[in-house]
Amino acid sequence: EDQVTQSPEALRLQEGESSSLNCSYTVSGLRGLFWYRQDPGKGPEFLFTLYSAGEEKEKERLKATLTKKESFLHITAPKPEDSATYLCAVRRPGGYNKLIFGAGTRLAVHP
Amino acid sequence: KAGVTQTPRYLIKTRGQQVTLSCSPISGHRSVSWYQQTPGQGLQFLFEYFSETQRNKGNFPGRFSGRQFSNSRSEMNVSTLELGDSALYLCASSGDPQGSMGYEQYFGPGTRLTVT
Numbered sequence: 021e022d023q024v025t026q027s028p029e030a031l032r033l034q035e036g037e038s039s040s041l042n043c044s045y046t047v048s049g050l051r052g053l054f055w056y057r058q059d060p061g062k063g064p065e066f067l068f069t070l071y072s073a074g075e076e077k078e079k080e081r082l083k084a085t086l087t088k089k090e091s092f093l094h095i096t097a098p099k100p101e102d103s104a105t106y107l108c109a110v111r112r113p114g115g116y117n118k119l120i121f122g123a124g125t126r127l128a129v130h131p
Numbered sequence: 132k133a134g135v136t137q138t139p140r141y142l143i144k145t146r147g148q149q150v151t152l153s154c155s156p157i158s159g160h161r162s163v164s165w166y167q168q169t170p171g172q173g174l175q176f177l178f179e180y181f182s183e184t185q186r187n188k189g190n191f192p193g194r195f196s197g198r199q200f201s202n203s204r205s206e207m208n209v210s211t212l213e214l215g216d217s218a219l220y221l222c223a224s225s226g227d228p229q230g231s232m233g234y235e236q237y238f239g240p241g242t243r244l245t246v247t
């Protein structure tokens with residue numbers, strides 16, 4: 021069965037303290053791994069899509085990487101405005117646009 | 132381009148009632164998916180529509196249904212509401228009909244449904 025597991029469930033960082041979030045998955049023939057950011061009461065905001073092992077993408081203080089079994093979201097020198105829940109999702113072959121989501125990592129960055 | 136819009140943003144209903152939620156995708160996007168988000172279950176896929184046809188369905192009871200119009204706007208309906216249906220209902224649109232590489236999905240702000 022397709023599964024997406026994110027760790028840790030929650031992470032507290034001091035401003036400027038870099039860290040990484042993990043997303044491990046079991047999907048045969050991955051057709052894309054997605055990272056979203058979600059603020060309380062709002063819809064998920066698209067960050068990155070990764071398609072093949074070894075691929076990396078960057079946006080401001082965020083960098084996403086992908087291996088055959090997991091993805092990492094690296095946050096460099098975070099700021100309080102980076103506080104949010106980060107969601108990972110995968111798309112499988114034959115699933116059209118259906119995404120399977122992990123439970124998310126709640127990130128809190130304190131000044 | 133305007134993003135995905137959902138109406139209403141907030142809704143309070145009573146057990147046993149029915150509700151209809153609306154979603155307008157990004158202009159040019161023809162694939163619309165619906166998700167339910169709850170604290171206990173996270174984000175779960177409900178169904179996907181493309182060209183007015185439902186082509187993918189999640190594990191939800193038949194009380195949950197949807198449709199898509201010729202202009203790609205979509206509605207979802209929940210009949211005989213239960214307390215457990217209280218959730219954030221999210222709509223996502225994509226420019227790719229096949230779910231192939233190179234296309235992302237963009238979410239709307241959601242409709243917060245509270246069932247009392």
